[in-house]
Amino acid sequence: MNPTPTTSADDGGGGFDPQQAAALLDQTTTQARRKLAPSPPWLLATRAVAVLAALGAIWLTVRGQHPYTGPTGADVPILIGFVVLNFAATVGVRQHAMTGVAGTTRFRPAEIAVLTASWAAVPVLMWALHAAGVSFALYPTTVLIVPGLAWAAVQGARDGWRGSVTGLAIAATGVVGAFAGPAGSWAVAGVGLCAVLLGKAAAVARQQHA
Amino acid sequence: MTDDELDPLIHVPTRLKIVATLAALPDGDTLSFTRLQDLIGLTPGNLIIHLRKLEEADYITSEKTRNGTVSVTTIALTGHGRKALSTYTQTLRGLLGGLDGDGTADHEHQRT
Numbered sequence: 001m002n003p004t005p006t007t008s009a010d011d012g013g014g015g016f017d018p019q020q021a022a023a024l025l026d027q028t029t030t031q032a033r034r035k036l037a038p039s040p041p042w043l044l045a046t047r048a049v050a051v052l053a054a055l056g057a058i059w060l061t062v063r064g065q066h067p068y069t070g071p072t073g074a075d076v077p078i079l080i081g082f083v084v085l086n087f088a089a090t091v092g093v094r095q096h097a098m099t100g101v102a103g104t105t106r107f108r109p110a111e112i113a114v115l116t117a118s119w120a121a122v123p124v125l126m127w128a129l130h131a132a133g134v135s136f137a138l139y140p141t142t143v144l145i146v147p148g149l150a151w152a153a154v155q156g157a158r159d160g161w162r163g164s165v166t167g168l169a170i171a172a173t174g175v176v177g178a179f180a181g182p183a184g185s186w187a188v189a190g191v192g193l194c195a196v197l198l199g200k201a202a203a204v205a206r207q208q209h210a
Numbered sequence: 211m212t213d214d215e216l217d218p219l220i221h222v223p224t225r226l227k228i229v230a231t232l233a234a235l236p237d238g239d240t241l242s243f244t245r246l247q248d249l250i251g252l253t254p255g256n257l258i259i260h261l262r263k264l265e266e267a268d269y270i271t272s273e274k275t276r277n278g279t280v281s282v283t284t285i286a287l288t289g290h291g292r293k294a295l296s297t298y299t300q301t302l303r304g305l306l307g308g309l310d311g312d313g314t315a316d317h318e319h320q321r322t
Binding site: 016017018019020021022024025028029031032033035036099100101102103104105 | 213216221222223226227230231233234235236238239240241242244245246248249284286299302303305306
């Protein structure tokens, strides 16, 4: 240990009754879980609202298109801005929470490689489906399938089936969107991702107070 | 059941906070000394005294690594420490289960 003792420390539990101990244990555990959470419930809930607002706004502009031409020029910067902001906030909060933490909580290089590859595979898959004439190839929900499955695999390997639920729900949203049509898939993506994020936020909050 | 059954190593406010904070991490994960200090809000000297006591009892392990000119001390709860906290928590629950509505422990009544 590096620092040199500079102050004396209390050593006895005298005057520390069981009720005080239980309250301190409960408070410390909740506080530590909250501060060390890589994805805190407030961030997940904020992302849920933001994704619903961003994708819902695009759905409102494309739902009346006959034929469907896709998001307008004004929608694209909003979408890109949302993705960048979402990514930056998620990474920033995670890094802050993980300061000084080492071990299994952090992603291993192999896991980061799998997740990065899954995102890199998205345009390739969409192009291949489009070339094959698949109707839902360019739907926004199609983007979710491969990263959702990759997330399920990575988290499932870490925490078992419970860990894979979020990823599978994201992939399922992608599959459902394939049946919703080009405009409807924006709504499916927004509602589906919002529901997944809110569910995750509730699960993390429950875990923190368990 | 009496207070005496509570593990005296853990039944000290500062050490209870240390052990509970480390237990919030998954088994095997480590926390740097500075982050632990930040989470608990202790002076380095005060923290190190309690860490030494916990380490002597094999409740925690500490490891010092050198990264260039900077040395980093990491701390982890051992399986033994996790089990001790679990036992402490169960004992605490047992004691509180025997409390009256006014918050007075049963054994207090027995003494008087």
